[in-house]
Amino acid sequence: MKPTRRLWAVAALAAFLAGVAVVTARPLLLGGAGLVGSWIVTRQYRFYRTLEETVDALAIEQSAARAGVRTGETVPVTLSARLAAPSPLAVAIEGGLPTAAAADDSLSLSLDPTTSATTRTVDVTWPTAGHHRFDEPTVTATDGFLRETVSLGTAPTVTVEPRGPRTIHVGEGGDRITMAYGEHEAGRLGSGIEPAELREYMPGDTADRIDWKATARLSTPHVREYEAETDRRTLLIVDHRASLATGRPDETELDYLREVALATAASAHRLGDPVGLRTVGDEGITFRLDPTTTPVAYDRIRRRLLDLEPTADPSAADEIGRESRRRRTPPLRSSGFTAADARAKRIGLGDDDDRFAATLRPFYAAREGYRERIESDPLYGTVRRAHSGNTEGLWTILFTDDSRPAELRETVKLARGNGNSVLVLLAPTVLYEPDGLADVEDAYDRYVEFEDLRRDLARMSRVTALEVGPQDRLSTVLSDGRARARGERA
Amino acid sequence: MSATPTADPATRGDRPRSTIGALAVLTAALALLAGPIGAVAGLATALTWYGLGTPYALAAGHVVLAAAFPEGIGLETFLLVELAFVAVLLAAVVRTPTVLRDAVVVLASAIAFVGTGWIVADSRSVWIAAGTLPLLVALAAYALHRYELVSLGLVPDAADTPPDANVDADADSPTHEQ
Numbered sequence: 001m002k003p004t005r006r007l008w009a010v011a012a013l014a015a016f017l018a019g020v021a022v023v024t025a026r027p028l029l030l031g032g033a034g035l036v037g038s039w040i041v042t043r044q045y046r047f048y049r050t051l052e053e054t055v056d057a058l059a060i061e062q063s064a065a066r067a068g069v070r071t072g073e074t075v076p077v078t079l080s081a082r083l084a085a086p087s088p089l090a091v092a093i094e095g096g097l098p099t100a101a102a103a104d105d106s107l108s109l110s111l112d113p114t115t116s117a118t119t120r121t122v123d124v125t126w127p128t129a130g131h132h133r134f135d136e137p138t139v140t141a142t143d144g145f146l147r148e149t150v151s152l153g154t155a156p157t158v159t160v161e162p163r164g165p166r167t168i169h170v171g172e173g174g175d176r177i178t179m180a181y182g183e184h185e186a187g188r189l190g191s192g193i194e195p196a197e198l199r200e201y202m203p204g205d206t207a208d209r210i211d212w213k214a215t216a217r218l219s220t221p222h223v224r225e226y227e228a229e230t231d232r233r234t235l236l237i238v239d240h241r242a243s244l245a246t247g248r249p250d251e252t253e254l255d256y257l258r259e260v261a262l263a264t265a266a267s268a269h270r271l272g273d274p275v276g277l278r279t280v281g282d283e284g285i286t287f288r289l290d291p292t293t294t295p296v297a298y299d300r301i302r303r304r305l306l307d308l309e310p311t312a313d314p315s316a317a318d319e320i321g322r323e324s325r326r327r328r329t330p331p332l333r334s335s336g337f338t339a340a341d342a343r344a345k346r347i348g349l350g351d352d353d354d355r356f357a358a359t360l361r362p363f364y365a366a367r368e369g370y371r372e373r374i375e376s377d378p379l380y381g382t383v384r385r386a387h388s389g390n391t392e393g394l395w396t397i398l399f400t401d402d403s404r405p406a407e408l409r410e411t412v413k414l415a416r417g418n419g420n421s422v423l424v425l426l427a428p429t430v431l432y433e434p435d436g437l438a439d440v441e442d443a444y445d446r447y448v449e450f451e452d453l454r455r456d457l458a459r460m461s462r463v464t465a466l467e468v469g470p471q472d473r474l475s476t477v478l479s480d481g482r483a484r485a486r487g488e489r490a
Numbered sequence: 491m492s493a494t495p496t497a498d499p500a501t502r503g504d505r506p507r508s509t510i511g512a513l514a515v516l517t518a519a520l521a522l523l524a525g526p527i528g529a530v531a532g533l534a535t536a537l538t539w540y541g542l543g544t545p546y547a548l549a550a551g552h553v554v555l556a557a558a559f560p561e562g563i564g565l566e567t568f569l570l571v572e573l574a575f576v577a578v579l580l581a582a583v584v585r586t587p588t589v590l591r592d593a594v595v596v597l598a599s600a601i602a603f604v605g606t607g608w609i610v611a612d613s614r615s616v617w618i619a620a621g622t623l624p625l626l627v628a629l630a631a632y633a634l635h636r637y638e639l640v641s642l643g644l645v646p647d648a649a650d651t652p653p654d655a656n657v658d659a660d661a662d663s664p665t666h667e668q
Contacts, residue, residue, distance in 0.1 A: 001635055001638055010545045010546075011627075013545055013546065013549050014545075014549075014623075014624065014627065015624055016549075017549055017552065017553075018620040018621075018623055018624055019620065020553070020556075021611075021616055021619075021620050022616055022617045022620045024556065025616050026556045026559075026562075026563075026616075027562075027563070027568070027607070027608060027611040027612070027616055027619070028552060028555060028556050028559060028563050028568065028571070029552055029553070029556055030604075030607035030608065030611055030616070030619050030620060030623060031552060031568065031571070031572045031575075031604050031607060031608065032548055032549055032551070032552025032553070032575075033603075033607065033620075033623055033624070034600065034603030034604035034605075034606070034607045034623055034627075035548045035552075035572065035575050035576065035579060035600060035603070035604060036545045036548055036549060037599070037603045037623065037624070037626070037627030037630075038576075038579060038596060038599040038600040038603050038604075039544055039545045039548065039579060040545075040627060040631060041595065041599040041627065041630050041631060041634065042579070042583065042592065042595050042596050042599060044631055044634045044635070044638075045591075045592070045595045045634060046583070046586065046592060048634065048637070048638045048641070049588060049591075051638070051642070052641065052642065055642065148638070148642075148644075150642060150644060
């Protein structure tokens, strides 16, 4: 227990009486000093007894509305105190907010001798990730002459998780793939260092290919074949247009695709494959680096990916445009009918004058006009320019979303030209929209539409199409689909 | 702290009859023992108690009373005077729920402090008694303080202190586990 100024004043009074007793040689004043000392000790004893009873009767609880939050979120924290019986002491209670928490108001209570219960709730912001344990609330009790502070009450823990992609799902139709990128075999024999097989010497083989040890062992000239070594030239094309900003803060489509792109680039770098990068904004290419194996280039790719932000949509009607596109495109998606198809069909009609051909000809002509729109698409234009030179053996990896399915189909067709392989990593918009899962049934229907698009793409030869999304939201959508399927069977 | 209670009745407006009665007895006793000056000392005690509280009343009463005995005071008179003042102290605790224990504390501490003061002053000198008395009060107060800490569990056990507490002084705050 700590004395307050008032008690120090009383102690000073006792010392004054003792001093006056010495100066005046009056032992009677020592009696006064002794009684004042007795009053001090009695006061201490009574304070201790009252404090003990108060602590026994006091129940303090501090609790957060949620035990798990994301960084920057605000959660109400409640501090409540209840006394079984009113205490003659004045009690002040200070909540034990963790250091990493920020509150506008102080989390504190006071119980005066006439109140026995009180509660206070304040909004607390959690800017730092981690496990934050509250301190026990501190109770300060005083009777005016003495003061004591004790720790009492519950000390909950709040787990603050950082924003950003956590469990990234990369797969097909909800099934996770075990390896999207890894060691690749050339699948043919040639020069290399990995022995593949021994074969007998044939006319035409050069002498330096003869394996002399095998020849000595087998008595006839033999040649050792090796696995051909290849470098897979990899080009990452990352879409960061305005539509990729869909999602909660730090959990946008671009954030998820960025993580996958970083992992892909790191894997290519580890395997020694030349890796390049194009980033595509709403106005066109925003970054260009041709495939190369130098560490400097890899660092540039990595930095560029980390700095990537969604660009602003120049049309200034992004939301409306995307929504209308989404509503408009399903017929194209389901049919897979593209501008190239339209042109082929129109040419196929020839110069027939029959009514059927005459009816179809304007329809196909209109469809061809649609091609112009696709060619003005930044992603399509980027792929076209990237594939304008020597693209043999180029593996193109596209990171984009499903908001422009027709353009995407054309882009993938273009990228897989010249015998090249394409990997499409698609972010399903429905899994990112903050209120996308408000109506789970509608979300499931939209996911099925996305899956149709992904399968359309995956059916193309040399094309692999995978979805990239948050695992938890995908699981929610798929569980609804399974529940619906069970309901239909029943 | 929104409210600072004062358990002292004289300063919170609560005027217990027991203390008022004790003050009346004190005034009468002092008047009998020291005459009119004793009555004045009693009234001074009562007025100071009314305005400032019990300890100041005790001090005021003793200071006025010292003037009543210019030639010194005998043991019997001293005991009677102090007994009257102890009645005021006792009256302050008579309405507490633990009156018996509080009364024991009042009597024990009063006997110890006043008795020690008188004995030392009588056998040695007043200035030695004046040095001994505050020391005795401080020791008693400190002993009660330590008893309270131990009783309420406010002293950390040695087992609760991490062995490397001093070594790890620069570590992160224990409330923030990343």
